[in-house]
Amino acid sequence: AQKITQTQPGMFVQEKEAVTLDCTYDTSDQSYGLFWYKQPSSGEMIFLIYQGSYDEQNATEGRYSLNFQKARKSANLVISASQLGDSAMYFCAMREGRVRAQGGSEKLVFGKGTKLTVNP
Amino acid sequence: DTEVTQTPKHLVMGMTNKKSLKCEQHMGHRAMYWYKQKAKKPPELMFVYSYEKLSINESVPSRFSPECPNSSLLNLHLHALQPEDSALYLCASSPLDRVLRGANVLTFGAGSRLTVL
Numbered sequence: 001a002q003k004i005t006q007t008q009p010g011m012f013v014q015e016k017e018a019v020t021l022d023c024t025y026d027t028s029d030q031s032y033g034l035f036w037y038k039q040p041s042s043g044e045m046i047f048l049i050y051q052g053s054y055d056e057q058n059a060t061e062g063r064y065s066l067n068f069q070k071a072r073k074s075a076n077l078v079i080s081a082s083q084l085g086d087s088a089m090y091f092c093a094m095r096e097g098r099v100r101a102q103g104g105s106e107k108l109v110f111g112k113g114t115k116l117t118v119n120p
Numbered sequence: 121d122t123e124v125t126q127t128p129k130h131l132v133m134g135m136t137n138k139k140s141l142k143c144e145q146h147m148g149h150r151a152m153y154w155y156k157q158k159a160k161k162p163p164e165l166m167f168v169y170s171y172e173k174l175s176i177n178e179s180v181p182s183r184f185s186p187e188c189p190n191s192s193l194l195n196l197h198l199h200a201l202q203p204e205d206s207a208l209y210l211c212a213s214s215p216l217d218r219v220l221r222g223a224n225v226l227t228f229g230a231g232s233r234l235t236v237l
Contacts (some may be wrong), residue, residue, distance in 0.1 A: 033223050043208055045163065045228035052222035091162055099224055103170050104216030105151040106224055110162035 003027065004092050004111035012117050013082045020067070021077040021114045023092035029053075033095040034075040035108060036066065040088040048090075051075055082118045089113045123147050124229035126211050132235045135201060141232045143194040143211030150217070152194040153226065154186060155210040163210055169194060170216060201236045208233050 005024045013019040025034065036048040051059045051066045059066040067076040079086060093108040124145045133139050143152065151170050155163035168176035169188040183205075185197040194211055212226040 035223070035225075037228075043210075043231040043233070045210060045212070045226075047225050047227070050221065050223045050225060055221065095223070099222060103175060104214075104224055105153075105168045105170050105175060106214055106226055107165060107168065107176060108226065110164075112162055 002111075003096075003109045004094050006090075006092055006111035006114050008114045009112075010115045010117070012119060013079075015084060015118055015120050016081055018078060018080045019082055019116065021079070021090050021092075021116065023075045023077065023111060025073050025075060025092075025094050027073075027094065027096050029096045031098045033099065033106070034066070034068070035093040035095070036064070036075075036077045037091045037093060037110075038086075038088045039091060039113070045091070049077065079116075084118050084120060087116060087118045089115050124211055124213055124227050126209075126229035126232050128232060129230070130233050130235075132237065133198065133201065134237050135203070137201075138197070138199045140198065141196040141209055141211075141234070143196075143213075143229060144192055145213040145227070146192055147213060147215075147227065148191075149213035149215050149227070150191055151214045151224065152188060153212040153214070154194070154196055155212065155228075157208040157210055157231070159207075167196075198234070201234075203236050206234055206236045 032053045034051045038046045049061045065078045091113045092111045154166040157163040167186045187195040208231040210231045212228040214224040214226045
């Protein structure tokens with residue numbers, strides 16, 4: 001079974017509008033972490049936002065926010081006021097278990113990604 | 121500019137060649153990672169080094185041989201590769217002891233795009 005599911009292969013949004021990228025996850029661990037990364041065509045994976053399973057508040061980082069619904073096992077990324085530079089692949093990723101249990105390293109499993117295109 | 125530098129950016133090699141991919145970071149991170157990403161697929165973890173020791177090997181074929189000479193450098197030695205090994209190889213690093221709200225966030229390089237003929 002897939003650990004991370006991103007059901008939107010591609011999304012289109014008009015510049016300055018908000019967009020939501022979906023991510024659902026599957027784990028039996030009580031402790032886990034959820035990440036979103038952006039990958040432009042240049043190839044580099046850029047960290048956007050992190051949500052821990054015990055965080056009660058939804059994470060926010062500038063124009064990025066994470067809509068965390070634990071009971072539904074979803075961690076959707078919301079990008080407000082889209083910009084042309086936001087056009088890229090977006091990956092949701094999960095780390096199962098506490099990071100300290102893995103010696104501090106992050107063993108991430110990525111979803112298949114969503115290609116976002118921002119239109120002018 | 122990325123804080124994780126990977127060289128070369130592009131590499132073409134034959135199946136009998138021996139080559140190496142290099143990765144360098146100067147952020148004081150003590151964990152370093154190799155990921156493999158095939159076209160239009162997500163990255164897949166290959167190896168993790170923690171404090172310069174191999175801590176995770178995701179059952180990678182022995183034709184890929186990682187090396188961590190010091191805390192700033194990570195190499196991936198390639199030998200007798202197959203055409204299906206053509207991919208983008210991503211290096212990443214993370215702290216091990218500066219847990220930020222429960223996470224040691226990975227910083228990735230721009231990758232080395234490998235083509236095996």
